[in-house]
Every structure is written in structure tokens, then in C-alpha cells.
Amino acid sequence: MEKRILVIGLVLLVSFSSIVPISMGYDVKIPYIKGRLFKSNMGYPPVAKFEVNPPCPSPGELASYRAKNSFDPDGYIVSYEWDWDNDGIYDENHTIPTAVHAYNSSQKYNVTLRVTDNEGLNGIKTNTVIIDNFPEKPSIYGPSVGNTGGVYNFTFYACDPDDDDIYYRYWIWLNDWHYSYGEIGPFSSGTNGTLAYTFWPSGDYSVSAQTVDIYGKESEWSEVYITIPRTRTVYNLNWYNFLNNHIVLRWFVLRITNS
Ligand SMILES: [Ca+2]
Ligand SMILES: [Ca+2]
Numbered sequence: 554m555e556k557r558i559l560v561i562g563l564v565l566l567v568s569f570s571s572i573v574p575i576s577m578g579y580d581v582k583i584p585y586i587k588g589r590l591f592k593s594n595m596g597y598p599p600v601a602k603f604e605v606n607p608p609c610p611s612p613g614e615l616a617s618y619r620a621k622n623s624f625d626p627d628g629y630i631v632s633y634e635w636d637w638d639n640d641g642i643y644d645e646n647h648t649i650p651t652a653v654h655a656y657n658s659s660q661k662y663n664v665t666l667r668v669t670d671n672e673g674l675n676g677i678k679t680n681t682v683i684i685d686n687f688p689e690k691p692s693i694y695g696p697s698v699g700n701t702g703g704v705y706n707f708t709f710y711a712c713d714p715d716d717d718d719i720y721y722r723y724w725i726w727l728n729d730w731h732y733s734y735g736e737i738g739p740f741s742s743g744t745n746g747t748l749a750y751t752f753w754p755s756g757d758y759s760v761s762a763q764t765v766d767i768y769g770k771e772s773e774w775s776e777v778y779i780t781i782p783r784t785r786t787v788y789n790l791n792w793y794n795f796l797n798n799h800i801v802l803r804w805f806v807l808r809i810t811n812s
């Protein structure tokens with residue numbers, strides 16, 4: 554009987570001691586990064602990340618590929634390899650995180666970065682880089698003179714060399730002061746966009762516009778001018794007040810002006 558109690562006691566002790574380290578919150582380390590488990594005798598692989606500056610380069614433009622946000626959790630990165638043409642062969646190998654590259658035609662490219670850490674482990678990242686042209690600056694068609702309160706149409710027209718959809722962004726200036734702005738679109742490349750605008754008060758206005766494609770590439774600005782003279786009503790306000798107060802004279806003036 555005593556023997557049996559001793560055996561049960563031993564079994565309980567062994568079971569308890571195997572539970573304690575976990576239940577007591579002992580530091581049980583499980584190597585774990587982003588859902589992947591690794592053998593405990595291996596280090597952590599590095600994580601590859603990179604950005605392109607400018608984010609949407611033009612054809613022929615030398616862009617900077619920056620991998621400085623890549624990291625290794627338990628060591629350091631010893632090499633940065635770049636595959637520019639997505640053929641699986643790394644075309645450049647650097648010890649620094651930045652590389653420069655230019656593409657000559659406008660299209661989407663998959664660029665792959667492979668980083669290697671001091672233990673020879675790898676991290677890989679592929680990003681799509683869009684090489685794209687700037688759109689043309691818009692032609693602007695509209696009146697050069699108008700009346701206060703009148704609604705006038707300004708038509709913008711531009712093409713994008715890549716046939717990207719475009720927006721027309723406009724600014725209205727009054728006597729060289731910024732007055733209002735907005736954006737219309739998207740339109741297909743080579744399609745008119747029309748802005749209907751009410752001018753008030755009188756003054757010298759300019760309507761400037763640029764084309765922006767769907768990748769955010771902005772053209773130069775175009776500008777046209779429209780003058781909104783003071784209306785006769787405003788200009789002759791004192792004269793009208795005078796006439797309203799002199800009813801006979803008013804009748805006489807109206808008779809002359811209507812004849
Ligand atoms: Ca490592
Ligand atoms: Ca390659």
C-alpha cells in the first residue's frame with residue numbers, strides 16, 4: 554500500500570514538474586516570424602524591403618532603389634542583390650542598401666531584392682515598379698471676356714503618351730490672388746474635360762490647368778485669361794440712384810435709350 558502511494562506520488566511529481574515551466578510563465582522561446590517556424594538551432598533569416606524614388610520613374614530616368622528598411626532580427630545583412638528583369642538571375646550585388654537603375658520603356662517591371670545575412674540566410678521581396686511618362690500640358694479653350702455671375706465653360710484637352718486616364722487640375726486666380734481650385738476627371742487620354750465656372754466679382758481672372766495621369770504624374774501648367782468688367786449696373790449705381798429719385802428725368806432718359 555505504501556509502495557503504491559509512493560509510485561502515485563512520484564508520477565504526480567514528474568507530471569507536475571513538466572507542467573510547471575510553462576504554467577509558471579518560464580521563458581519558453583519558440584522561434585517564430587510572420588507565421589513561419591524555424592529550427593531552434595538556426596538563426597532568423599533577414600527580411601527584405603525596398604522603396605523606389607521617385608515612386609513612378611520616367612523612361613530613361615535613373616531611379617534610386619532603397620532597401621535600408623530591410624533588417625535581420627539577430628544579426629546583420631551582408632549583401633543586397635537585385636534582379637532587374639525578373640529572370641531569377643540577380644544582376645547586381647551590393648554591400649550597401651541602395652542601388653540605382655533606369656528602364657528605357659514605359660511598362661510595369663517586377664524587381665526582386667534578395668538580402669543575405671551574416672549566417673547566409675536569405676530574405677526576398679518582389680515589388681512592381683511602374684515606369685511611366687508625364688502627360689502633356691493641357692490646351693485650354695474658353696472666353697476671354699465675360700460678365701459677373703455668368704457661367705462660362707473652359708475646355709481642357711491633353712494626351713498621355715502611355716494612354717493612361719487623366720485628370721485636369723485647375724486653379725482660378727483673381728487679380729493674381731488664388732481664388733479657387735479643383736480637379737475634374739478621370740477622362741480617357743485625348744478626351745476633353747469641361748469646367749463650368751461662375752465668375753464673381755469683377756476683375757482680371759486667370760484659369761490655369763495641368764494634366765495629372767492615374768499614376769500621379771503631373772504636366773506643366775497652362776494658363777488663359779478672362780476679364781470680368783464691372784457691369785453697367787454696378788458701374789452706374791450712383792447715376793441709377795439719382796434717376797430713381799428724379800422720376801421725370803428717369804422717364805425721359807428711358808425714352809431716349811429705348812428709341
Ligand atoms: Ca539572421
Ligand atoms: Ca536578372
Ligand SMILES: [Ca+2]
Pocket residue numbers: 685686687688713714715716717766768770
Ligand atoms: Ca503616363
